[in-house]
Amino acid sequence: MGKVSIIMPVKNAEKYLKESIQSIQNQTSDNWELLAINDHSTDSSNQILQEFSAHDSRIRLLQNIGMGIIPALQQALRLATGKFVSRMDADDIMPANRLEKMSTLLEASGPKTVVTGLVQYFSDQPVSAGYQKYQEWINQVNRTGTQWQNIYRECVIASPNWIARRSEIQEIKAFENLRYPEDYHLTLKWYQAGFKVETVPEVMLLWREHNMRTSRTSEHYAQKAFFELKIKHFIDMDLQTNHLVVWGKNPKGKLTTDILSHHGIPFLWHDLKSYRKIESLENPQIIVAVYPDPKERNQLEKYLMNLGLMPGKNWWYV
Numbered sequence: 001m002g003k004v005s006i007i008m009p010v011k012n013a014e015k016y017l018k019e020s021i022q023s024i025q026n027q028t029s030d031n032w033e034l035l036a037i038n039d040h041s042t043d044s045s046n047q048i049l050q051e052f053s054a055h056d057s058r059i060r061l062l063q064n065i066g067m068g069i070i071p072a073l074q075q076a077l078r079l080a081t082g083k084f085v086s087r088m089d090a091d092d093i094m095p096a097n098r099l100e101k102m103s104t105l106l107e108a109s110g111p112k113t114v115v116t117g118l119v120q121y122f123s124d125q126p127v128s129a130g131y132q133k134y135q136e137w138i139n140q141v142n143r144t145g146t147q148w149q150n151i152y153r154e155c156v157i158a159s160p161n162w163i164a165r166r167s168e169i170q171e172i173k174a175f176e177n178l179r180y181p182e183d184y185h186l187t188l189k190w191y192q193a194g195f196k197v198e199t200v201p202e203v204m205l206l207w208r209e210h211n212m213r214t215s216r217t218s219e220h221y222a223q224k225a226f227f228e229l230k231i232k233h234f235i236d237m238d239l240q241t242n243h244l245v246v247w248g249k250n251p252k253g254k255l256t257t258d259i260l261s262h263h264g265i266p267f268l269w270h271d272l273k274s275y276r277k278i279e280s281l282e283n284p285q286i287i288v289a290v291y292p293d294p295k296e297r298n299q300l301e302k303y304l305m306n307l308g309l310m311p312g313k314n315w316w317y318v
Helices: 016-023 045-055 069-079 099-107 130-144 165-169 182-192 223-237 251-261 270-282 296-306
Strands: 004-010 032-038 059-063 084-087 113-122 162-165 196-208 243-245 268-270 286-288 315-317
Touching: 004 016, 004 069, 016 045, 032 045, 032 069, 045 059, 059 069, 059 196, 069 165, 069 182, 084 165, 099 113, 099 162, 113 130, 130 196, 130 223, 162 165, 182 223, 182 315, 196 223, 223 251, 243 251, 243 270, 268 270
Parallel strands: 004 032, 004 084, 032 059, 113 196, 243 268, 243 286, 286 315
Antiparallel strands: 084 162, 113 162
């Protein structure tokens, strides 16, 4: 298998860092390098990384010359030497066969491919219902290969759970001009560049849930940031009609319409009680800002399909 360059930004991760690195050292494949970028940690993270790098030549300790995850990713990619690039977070755990399984699938796949796998949340405390629901959703999306149909609902590829060819990452300038939330922006770049997604149908990431995760503590990962990113990319990549409809007069619908208005995009805004108004429109595109329970969702999707409207082309959940 080709060598894998694993990029791991580290920020005040002393509580979990050793376990995370040990899960990399315990991989069934040993053809890897870990580029661990200390992002100005104020705890003992840097000392822990120094100890690991002193005893394992595959582990390279870098100091972030910028601030934050995005400069760390850019710096590490410039120094990576592997045929493949992967990501890891300093508080998560790799199953022992992850690099072997994901590299093997990538080797067998055609050009412009990103490989992911299933995820499993774990925690010292009970995992919240919201995270359990997201785990179920992202795993179902990846099992069924419907990533690009669902691209505007949530991030369909977990940030520490992918592998791709380094040459292709560099070719699409994947880490350049990134915006936060950077994991979602990267996934949108793969979508825009026409990548296909292949999935190892096993858990490839043990995703630690805790109150200090950056996704919980930073405004970069608030819902408004996600919507500004996703709606702007929808306008640039998929908007093809003058008959744009937003379904759902709720907070998500309000966020969506505010951003569309800011960009001067005309739209109609309906609640689901008046959804049949689309039947009078020629070639509508629909942003569905609600996600009903399974029974209602099936009815809604069947209705749209009967009108010849296809997910990922004519309508999208956000």
